[in-house]
Amino acid sequence: MNRHEIQRLIPTAIKALETVGIANAKGEVSKVNEGYINAMGPSIIQSGLLPTLIFYNKSKREGNNTEGEPCLWLKALYYMHLPEEQREEINWRELAPTTLIKEIIAGQGGNLERIAERANIKKWEGKLLKYIVALKLALRTFEIKEDKEDKKNKKEGGNE
Numbered sequence: 001m002n003r004h005e006i007q008r009l010i011p012t013a014i015k016a017l018e019t020v021g022i023a024n025a026k027g028e029v030s031k032v033n034e035g036y037i038n039a040m041g042p043s044i045i046q047s048g049l050l051p052t053l054i055f056y057n058k059s060k061r062e063g064n065n066t067e068g069e070p071c072l073w074l075k076a077l078y079y080m081h082l083p084e085e086q087r088e089e090i091n092w093r094e095l096a097p098t099t100l101i102k103e104i105i106a107g108q109g110g111n112l113e114r115i116a117e118r119a120n121i122k123k124w125e126g127k128l129l130k131y132i133v134a135l136k137l138a139l140r141t142f143e144i145k146e147d148k149e150d151k152k153n154k155k156e157g158g159n160e
Helices: 003-020 031-047 049-055 071-081 098-106 112-116 118-139 148-156
Strands: 028-030 143-145
Touching: 003 071, 003 118, 028 031, 031 049, 031 071, 031 118, 031 143, 049 098, 049 118, 071 098, 071 118, 098 118
Parallel strands: 028 143
Antiparallel strands: none
8 A cells, every 4th residue: 555546545535425425514524434434444454355344234224223324434435446437427325335345246247256256355455445544534634523422421421
């Protein structure tokens, strides 16, 4: 991972955060979303690429109890992956978070046998780790806001 490459990716990462809805119109990001991206890189290294991406494929709309929207990070990574001219054609709010996972597993016209190709997974791992670093740095250009639940817990003195 070279720093010039990361620097080149930061403007795209800023745009990704705004486009997929991680950052709101006021330029704010919820603290819980900051936690998701901070944990993603170590999770990929520790647990593997596909288990991590599958874990992040959660949405409040699906009725789970997670705070925030971890699936937005999958959309942000997919945004980073696409060439600039293709990004404008997509309705990012409606894009399925599984799109990135499907791309990694089957590729453009690929097949499921590719999932076993370690070289393919390693290539994706390296690419996504670069994107994650750029997204983490880009996140620092936004104001981090605590969620109402976080503020309530602090007032009560903990997470009991």
